Amino acid sequence: MLFIDGEEVRKRLTFERCIPLMREAMIAFSIGETRQLLRSILPLGAGRLLGIMPGAMGEHAVFGAKLISITPENFEKGRSSHQGIVALFDPEDGAPVAIVDASALTAIRTAAASAAATDALARPDAGRLALLGYGEQAREHAQAIARVRRLSSITIWGRRRERAEALAEHLCETLDCPATPVDSARAAARGADIVCTVTSAQEPVLEGAWLAAGAHVNVVGSSYAGPTEVDNALVAMSRFFVDSRAGALAQGAEFLRAKEAGLVDDDHIAGEIGEVFAGRIKGRQMREEITVYKSLGHVAQDLAAAWAIYQDIAGEMSRR
Structure with missing residues (x-):
């Protein structure tokens, strides 16, 4: 199982790549190809939250979940207020294949989704x-x-x-x-x-x-x-x-x-x-x-971005 850190996410998930990915993911979501539950939010006190977002990109496509903590005071400390992971599971055998840093992923895919919306509106x-x-x-x-x-x-x-x-x-x-x-x-x-x-x-x-x-x-x-x-x-x-x-x-x-x-x-x-x-x-x-x-963000966005990164790395490893 791969652990893909924030540095690797930022290197591979450019806006030129992520904006089309978000457009495709949001089309898939809106035409009913994806499966997901509403985000569950657990209050932790003092404005801190834990969010849980499970979903699947389709019947025979990647599935997984995002676990994200929101800590507002991080904002004034120069740190991301969103910290967490995206867990990916192989669509064929259901095995967990990757843990992806959700802080970097969330920052990029959220802005990319807004850019796609801006382009349209x-x-x-x-x-x-x-x-x-x-x-x-x-x-x-x-x-x-x-x-x-x-x-x-x-x-x-x-x-x-x-x-x-x-x-x-x-x-x-x-x-x-x-x-x-x-x-x-x-x-x-x-x-x-x-x-x-x-x-x-x-x-x-x-x-x-x-x-x-x-x-x-x-x-x-x-x-x-x-x-x-x-x-x-x-x-x-x-x-x-x-x-x-x-x-x-x-x-x-x-x-x-x-x-x-x-x-x-x-x-x-x-x-x-x-x-x-x-x-x-x-x-x-x-x-x-x-x-x-x-923009609220949904897990189809996270899964689409994380799976693209994972496939890149897995493909490189298989060619070595």
């Missing part, structure tokens, strides 16, 4: 990116979205100015694109074509009233019912897409809060992003409308 000429948050997911989202849109500027907001400044400097160097820290979320969102909320906020940091017409928003930071990054108005005014309808109805905090306020009902979910990728429903309908992709 954002306007073709969208170039001004706003990041609300300055941690690992903010960095990865900028890198991933730069693969699907030609970025002309990046604005960054976070509660600690020095962290936003450090990320801006890094992105200026790695993306050859102007990146500027700003003093408020409103200033970051002003005029942006693409906004990514990648925070650990418990209450909304982005309001719909701040958005320019035609903006696309990736709502990423909250992965369970409770913490909410965007306000009810943004949910209600948008064409609202999710990665999993069942997941959003059970755990999509922003949608559930707007629903509880009586502003939307279940039919407000325009569809799963995999349905857009598959051509079953239309994404953006008008240039001026606001689109939202709510």
Whole structure:
């Protein structure tokens, strides 16, 4: 059985490879080819969580499970808040074949999924990116979205100015694109074509009233019912897409809060992003409308990415 660490994941799972993998995985999920249960979440106290996500890519395809811990205080210590493993089982004989570092995998596949959604929902000429948050997911989202849109500027907001400044400097160097820290979320969102909320906020940091017409928003930071990054108005005014309808109805905090306020009902979910990728429903309908992709993450994304890495390594070993 292989243990595939974070360094190996990052070496092999480039965005050029992962974005198409996420697109394919989300199509498979939305057309019913995959099998999985809703994420189970065990509260551990003080905002810490343990998530369990089992699934299979099909009847005779790879299956496995993701075990992930969420420790919010890691965010301010410069460490990933998501730590864990993905266990892979051989589809032929059911033997466990690999344990894959889930921290690196989650960071890359989450941003890659948002980039795939952005490619489908954002306007073709969208170039001004706003990041609300300055941690690992903010960095990865900028890198991933730069693969699907030609970025002309990046604005960054976070509660600690020095962290936003450090990320801006890094992105200026790695993306050859102007990146500027700003003093408020409103200033970051002003005029942006693409906004990514990648925070650990418990209450909304982005309001719909701040958005320019035609903006696309990736709502990423909250992965369970409770913490909410965007306000009810943004949910209600948008064409609202999710990665999993069942997941959003059970755990999509922003949608559930707007629903509880009586502003939307279940039919407000325009569809799963995999349905857009598959051509079953239309994404953006008008240039001026606001689109939202709510990312919760599902195990089909993890399995697709982890299995691709495992097959690479197993193939190399068999040729030695």
